Amino acid sequence: MPRKPAYDKNALIDRARDLFWKQGWAGTSLKDLERTLGLNPGSFYAAFGSKDALFQLALDKYAEGGTKRLKDLAAEHGALGALQRYPGLVIDEASKPAKACMLAKTVLELKNQNEPLAARANAHLSSMENLFADLFRDAQAAGNVSDAYDADTLARRYQSDLLGLRVSAERVGVDARAIADEIAERMAELAYHTDD
Amino acid sequence: MPRKPAYDKNALIDRARDLFWKQGWAGTSLKDLERTLGLNPGSFYAAFGSKDALFQLALDKYAEGGTKRLKDLAAEHGALGALQRYPGLVIDEASKPAKACMLAKTVLELKNQNEPLAARANAHLSSMENLFADLFRDAQAAGNVSDAYDADTLARRYQSDLLGLRVSAERVGVDARAIADEIAERMAELAYHTDD
DNA sequence: AGCTTTCTTGAGTGATCGCTCAAGTATATA
């Protein structure tokens, strides 16, 4: 008996994610969302409940996308290959709403104003870091990374390097590509444990 | 004939900087500022003109403070010593409003909503990077860093590493101290140009 | 003391914020 929604909810979340990613939490008003999603206030609230709730969906979708891209990369190029290519990939694609990581932007913006959302973003960052650690372990098992390193330590540093890269990529006048290449090079050097 | 202001404008800018640093641009309302500065709307606007103008003053003061701290460090411990100590210093001091860099937070938050302020923050980041490069050159002149490296390249990477460190330090459950130590260690390794 | 000049006060501006809800419209079943 009922009537079907005139929109594809999943596609709307994608569009909302891109808008939030580019403009941040406070920088995105409901008017912006209504315009971008083609929804009137009533439909918006019927579909998502609140700005908070939609932001959380967007955050989850963002994280899911990042995880998928990295796993695909590993499936095609192996663990080390993925870790080498990922930095270049995240700052690539001019089509993307922003270079900086949406999760990092969210933690920085909302840590002192919306703890639940900041905590969720932080949790996503942690599971990405766990995925990095898994890949480093895979690379060690494959003999591409020296066993003398601790995979969790490598992952922590890799995550930090990526975050720095992506902040740098957001800046004007910084050659982020060069930084991405340096991070990739370092991955290749991990085969041999040289010092300390 | 006139009456003197009841406040020390310079001290107010310090307090405003700390509030903006912690809460960001949109997260800091005029009510927040009035409360923190102990100023009524009229006095606020007589003193600073606008939220924008005060934020700019805060940004400049923040950058000036960072520059001074690094130069002091270099005067006491030499160029390489300063570069080694700075990462630990910026994530230290529990008294600080935030671990993350206020300039980076500003670029990320305001790039698409307040270009002038974002550009100013970015310019401050660039001059910090120039200062890093100068220190690397000093360290090379002192024989502490191999001449095989390009100082500007080292500075670009150092800046990116610092930004990543400071985003990481803002996260919950990340051992930022360990990352800072790794960055410092890498400085010591620059004395010898090993490969590539 | 008296005058001038500035600073301080705080109620109040229009605009925008996230959000609500009653009324209207479209669709799937019977």
Next chain:
DNA sequence: TATATACTTGAGCGATCACTCAAGAAAGCT
């Protein structure tokens, strides 16, 4: 075709936003 059940519309809610300004208070000068 009639009815039930959503979905859509959009005016408008109270709260808050950055900001203004007229009136009053205080300090430096003569």
